[in-house]
Amino acid sequence: GQDWEQRARLLMQWGDRLPSLSDEEKTDDNLVHGCESKVWLTGEVSAGAWLFRASSDARLIRGLVALLLARVNGLSAPELEAVDLSDWFDQLGLGRQLSPSRSNGLNAVLQKMRQLTQA
Template sequence: MATEAFEEIVSDFDFLEDWEDRYRYVIDYGRRMDPLDDALKVPATKVDGCASQVWLHPQIEAGRFRFDGDSDAMIVRGLIAVLRALYNGLPVGEVTRVDAQAELARLGLDAHLSAQRSNGVRAMIGRIRGIATEAA
């Protein structure tokens, strides 16, 4: 059920054998993401449960889910970009059907993130699913 953008990340990861290179890839992926406007970095968009500052700004357009996000930590910003690749563009009703943990496991991220980062990713996924549920 992964998007084409996420499948590209999976394909790229297959070519990167070293985890240092994979971390750099995630960080660079996040750097290419447009920054979230400071006006959107408000308590309503802040994700609790993350060690870093994280903001997610969802939008539903023509029945399709998308979100923008930002973080004060480069690796987390990259993880937000990976989640955007996983979810952006899906019909809002399909967002909750995505097994994000399984999809991220395809990248091996589940085994290579610290406990705090893993908790933060789960918090972001929970926020995304909650928003999609409310919108559906």
């Protein structure tokens, strides 16, 4: 369990560095459904590369979302489609530690990203 506690602390530090969204951006439209914590997500595309910004009211989730952003920012829509979240979290050694609800929440964030790229 100690290993996970260290990782959780690290994740929270990552989350603390995540630039927060403005209150204007924290709208129902930008809310990710399927997360037990509130997560807001915005995205814009520049020269085919997507840049997402996100915020959450839960520190650990914010950290996980920060990790996800590090993985996906700068990808094109087809590359984003190809991202395998569970495989990637296993590679990071986080797969086993993620509760199903957190894992589902992150998948919901990724789905929302994909929806934005299709819009």
